[in-house]
Amino acid sequence: TKDRLGPDSFVLRGLALPRVDALLPAIEDVATRSPFRHMVTPGGFTMSVALTNCGELGWTSDRRGYRYSAIDPLSNAVWPAMPAVFAQLASEAASAAGFAAFQPDACLINRYEPGSRLSLHQDRNERDLGAPVVSVSLGMDAVFLFGGLARSDKAARITLHHGDVVVWGGADRLRYHGIMPMVDAPHALLSRQRINFTFRKAG
Ligand code: MD3
Numbered sequence: 696t697k698d699r700l701g702p703d704s705f706v707l708r709g710l711a712l713p714r715v716d717a718l719l720p721a722i723e724d725v726a727t728r729s730p731f732r733h734m735v736t737p738g739g740f741t742m743s744v745a746l747t748n749c750g751e752l753g754w755t756s757d758r759r760g761y762r763y764s765a766i767d768p769l770s771n772a773v774w775p776a777m778p779a780v781f782a783q784l785a786s787e788a789a790s791a792a793g794f795a796a797f798q799p800d801a802c803l804i805n806r807y808e809p810g811s812r813l814s815l816h817q818d819r820n821e822r823d824l825g826a827p828v829v830s831v832s833l834g835m836d837a838v839f840l841f842g843g844l845a846r847s848d849k850a851a852r853i854t855l856h857h858g859d860v861v862v863w864g865g866a867d868r869l870r871y872h873g874i875m876p877m878v879d880a881p882h883a884l885l886s887r888q889r890i891n892f893t894f895r896k897a898g
Pocket residue numbers: 803805813818828830861863867868869870872873874891893
């Protein structure tokens with residue numbers, strides 16, 4: 696099913712389910728070369744979410760700011776290539792939501808544990824804000840917060856389940872969003888984890 700979240704955003708319920716068996720080993724492969732790590736924000740806080748990246752560009756944070764980089768600062772090598780099964784899913788999801796020919800060059804992989812959260816923020820470090828963001832959720836359920844264009848706008852709460860894919864673009868691209876603190880409710884396949892990956896055109 697396809698639920699509308701905003702004028703240009705949709706939840707494609709369970710779209711990733713047929714590919715889970717291929718996605719999980721691909722994530723393991725990426726994490727072997729570029730391990731999950733907790734980055735520090737420009738404000739000096741260590742993120743409760745652990746992350747890694749694949750694709751040409753990866754999202755990073757440190758005391759100097761947020762940026763996309765071709766080099767993983769932990770391995771000092773390029774980020775692992777985007778696995779084919781990732782790119783196929785991103786393209787299928789974007790098409791289903793009405794965004795043709797989506798060619799992401801960056802995939803940020805976030806790992807949540809019980810208590811991890813992502814406070815309300817905008818994603819505005821990508822060069823082309825006309826391109827959508829595609830997000831895939833695996834493992835434990837999460838309560839997604841979807842606000843407006845101002846931080847103070849009231850945010851809607853949407854539960855995202857294992858296998859759900861969300862596409863955000865157009866008028867919704869700069870809306871504030873976040874993830875509520877994760878509840879400790881283990882998932883059959885991923886235990887006490889939630890993995891979310893977001894495809895972007897960053898460069
Ligand atoms: C709405 N990640 O990595 S994905 C992020 O579940 C991020 O890990 C969350 O927010 C997560 O930046 C939410 C959904 C998402 C991603 C990008 C967006 C929603 C978005 C960009 C614009 C509007």
